[in-house]
Amino acid sequence: MDDPLPENRPLRILIADDSDSDRLILKTLLRRLGHKVEDAENGLEAVNIFRKSAPDIVLLDALMPVMDGMEAARQIKVLAGEQLVPLIFLTSLSDAGALARCLEAGGDDFLTKPYNRIIIEAKINAFNRMRLMHRTLSHHRDLIRERNSKLLEEQEIAKRVFDNVAHTGCLDAPNIRFHASPMSIFNGDVLFACPRPAGGMQILIGDFTGHGLPAAIGAMPVAEIFYGMTSKGFSGSDVLREINQKLGRILPTGMFCCAAMIQADFHLNQLQIWNGGLPDGVLLRKDGMRETVVSRHLPLGVVGNARFDAGMEVFHTEPGDTLLMMTDGVMEAENRQGEMYGEQRLIRSLDEMSRQESPFETIMSGIRTFTGNQPEQDDLTLITLRMAEDAELAGISDRLPQSALEGPAEWRCVYEVQDRTLGQFSPLPLLLHICMEVPGLRRKSGEIYTLLAELYSNALEHGVLGLCSDWKATPDGFGHYYAERERRLADVAGHFIRFTLTHTMTGQGGRLAIVCEDSGSGFDFSRTRLEAGDERRYSGRGLLLIQKIGRSLNYREHGTKAEIVYDWYFSEVAGREGSTTQQPGGWS
């Protein structure tokens, strides 16, 4: 705490006494002790002086004209408010009742006449010590009050920041019920849910060791990573690995996060669950059977990623099955006698649950009944996820956090590889990298790479190098083909291969148009293409791959210009629907 308030100045003392001689004696005595003295002839005058100059200590004669000492004491105490102003009665009274009345009126002590110099000095000093102590305490109390209110204000702001990072995601989906202590900040629990771009959702429930600010600070990057990666289409395992690595780096040893990741696919009716250190989850089957989802993994932030196992367990489900996950606050909820709720009671309440009841209500009311009117124990998080029909959740993925759409959406890029570079350098990683800047395309990197790679090798081998696929008809021809490829690559002066990529957004996703042109004399793509019936030919598969992955493929200008249109969708469901209504890509 702060330094004690320094006070070296002489005391200011007010004396009120109607006897001129008594007053003079006392005044002289106190001045000689080094104090500054003001005096009054009666109570009213004393109150007025007190109001004006706020002395440190007041000596009051009990019996005075106009206003007696008792009334003056009351008024002075009111004026002093929170300040401790010692009030000492001067009296020749000796009956106990009168002395008691002096103290009831607000007096702190008496001095009996005639005055004794030593007693007066001792009492003044004692009361001054008390006065200073009181002042120091009040000062410290004010400081604490002020700092506490500042801290609360800061926490309020921190909570708003956290809420923005950890927004509720899709926790309000119709198939989710949850109880989380007030947005879970500052107590160590986290609960996030986010729709996946390909449909379904991902949920993270976690419990940091420790409470308060350190746990909340750990929760921030977890929220950021969870929502960021989930909305970009990363799997639960990928997100777990990222969070584990991050927490491993930022959390002090001994602090970690027990957590469960749930990846729900309502279309395939499948749950993938990873439980690292949370109490057993329960999968309640519609037919009443139950399965436990045990913790098989270390909590997040304990071991490095080399030893970290992010493998998720797969559960096949049916609509109506419900998953229940919780933090250990549920097991540790205490009743008045200090007993814990515990697993037995949880299992029992599930045993006794009727078909109509929801598991969420059953357990919450079980806990409430058990804990009685205890103040809410604040680190208790519970969530149930019901496997729903796809249709019930339509629109959930539209509420993907904005970041899913961030990144370049409308762009065009031309990249041309020329001359010797054709033989020495692959433009594919660079082009792929540009495409991966579009978050929605990241999930499709394999397909995009295949498209780019097949276009490039066709343009290079058949266009620029003029190689003929027919050579690949025999094993030896295959070898010949690639030997010739190598030989001709040495002389590609004046040649180029040019990629033009154009990306635009569509309502349900985006469209990537890839045009690949080359400086060759063209090639007969119809001969290179694989016809039905010759699936076992050694060559010609590249065009088939392109055709099946892209939506359409066209060759123009004698085969020197290939055009592909590749559509992607925010949700796989939209993609599937799209492909049934649209004609598959064809040849023109």
Add this chain to the structure above:
Amino acid sequence: MPIHTHRSYDGQTLTIKIEGRFDFSTHQAFRDAYEHGDENVDSFIVDLSNTTYLDSSALGMLLLLRDYAGGDRARIRIENCNSDVRRILSISNFEQLFAIR
């Protein structure tokens, strides 16, 4: 993109493991891997656990192996493909020609 081969104890199964990219640049090494083998070999495993990418020319090479190993009588298993590789194999309907695990 190194290619490793491994013979089973009875000498009848040859495992060919391809690391990294399986594309045109691999063709000679891939051919060498099975062509200069022992005549006792009667089945092949192509282990793609460390294969990051597979292109259309690799598909052709797999067919070369298939014909070398007896065409429709060939016993070839393709194992441990990642999802990208797996998708390419399935787009090309290679399940009909190979046992893919």
